[in-house]
Amino acid sequence: MNVVAFARAKQGTGASRRLRNSGRTPGIIYGGAAEPQLVEVDHNTLWYALKKEAFHASVLEMDLDGAKSQVLLRNVQYHPFKQLVLHVDFQRVDANTVLTMKVPVHYSGAEESPAVKIDKCMVTPVVTEIEVRCMPKDLPEFISVDLSKLEKGATLHLNDVVLPKGVTLVSHSNAAVISVAAPAGGAADEEAPAAE
Incomplete structure (x- = not known):
């Protein structure tokens, strides 16, 4: 740009x-x-x-x-x-100097994941940007995270995010990047109509 x-x-x-x-x-x-x-x-x-x-x-x-x-x-x-x-x-920006930058995270595939499709879980992003270190030529516009394999009870952490070549994480903590919440009283709601 x-x-x-x-x-x-x-x-x-x-x-x-x-x-x-x-x-x-x-x-x-x-x-x-x-x-x-x-x-x-x-x-x-x-x-x-x-x-x-x-x-x-x-x-x-x-x-x-x-x-x-x-x-x-x-x-x-x-x-x-x-x-x-x-x-x-x-x-x-110096082309030969490593830079540190916050890059946005784009999540995709949550609707097709077993957690949402089968278990009706609510998937909520916790992290919207990740701080990375790389050479200027390797700086990604955004980092894509595929959630299509996400299952109920699973947790996705920073270390699970696949980074482009030449890009490394700055954070030393392995924080969760998404939250998977089971539907409130889902099983009880399904059994109630059958009992009637």
Whole structure:
């Protein structure tokens, strides 16, 4: 995904307010060998880009006054109640340096699993993103988790998640990623009509 940014000379509360009033969002790029640089981005373009999941978990191509570089979105500050982005932070990416990033998790196949189809269990995701470590070229847009083999009473942990090649988990704990709950009083409800 691409981001178009422009160098910003003025800083401070007043300058940032004027910038926002003109339809721009103040930001900063830091990291790498270069000094941190103040930038401004078109607000509406940024607002719609932030609605896309991939924008948050991908290496972005930034065009800064004609010079191209690779960056990661690191922080976004929103207005408490207006649809307004107040500030955005980007970090430069070095192709030869390992990076740490939170990546969204996509679950699929729960409806076809024995836990749901046969035992009528409720499958609830506990984890929506996983922190991973990898080279920039290996950063996945998302991690896919197949739940089609899930059975009643089973628990899926972080260590059970299959990661793409070159990607490793940051977390040392083996937390559960989904919760499988049996239906409340399911057996009793089935027997009641037969007794009548």
